[in-house]
Amino acid sequence: MKVILTQEVSGLGTPGDIIEVKDGYGRNYLLPQGFAIAWSKGAEKQVTVIKRARDAREIRDLGHANEVKAQLEGLKVSLSARAGDGGRLFGSITPAEVVDAVKAAGGPALDRRRLELSGHIKALGAHQVRVRLHPDVTAKFDVNVVRSK
Template sequence: MKLILRADMENLGKLGDIVAVKPGYGRNYLIPQGLAMMASKSNLKVFELERKKLQAKMDSLRSSASDLASKIAGATVTIEVRVGEGDKLYGSVTSAMIADGLEAQGIVVDRKKIVLDDPIRSIGVHEVEVKLHADVRGTIRVMVCRQGEKLIEETAAEESGQQSAEAEA
């Protein structure tokens, strides 16, 4: 089945590409979601007329994703977890926990866009990738610490902030 893509798809192609997909994928997902249309002469003419609108929409999505990526780059999420013997976590840190931590800072990211290759099951600082758009990715710094404690780096940063405040006074 040949389709014309109406949006950038990460593993399929860019806006305006004519791609061959399995009939079920095209009929049941791409066409109903408005991500593609059947490749025919009449649809090619219709697509060329609306290409500018679609391109403007894709550009605005990409720019908003890059703005969000710059906000995320400076963000650090601290997650307190229950820990057993040998610093083993009870369970693991999930993408939903990270999304909630970002939301508490005023940054709204869908948990499905947070990419965890392996679940986080240890205390420490972890770099987590966020896929915001097909072309835009960001990384979040996630600090996992014991419940009721702060990480050494976080405590040191607060102490240096207090020392500089005392020096100014």
């Protein structure tokens, strides 16, 4: 089955890529989740629009990715959340909340889909977050979750 990716899918490609996948994977996962659209001649024309939008928010090159990495790794990111007596959060910290905290700490604007959390953040303390900035560059930084007052 031929599909056009609308979002970045780890191991498959980036938005606008036309790829061939197994029928069940495309029909049961990629299409219902909105990660891809079925390929057609008309849909292929939309690829240029998707790629143009991706280029606008994409990190320009390897040098720019390394600059953003250096900026992120020197950043102190802190989030406050409600927690119980044992330090366990009521709910969990989402990637969107991490992106907002990075921006509030003076960091660059990130795409939440590029964040790689090591499981859900459900406890107080320091947690390591990875960000795929470029295919060759991954930044790591710590997010400190503190109890809100």
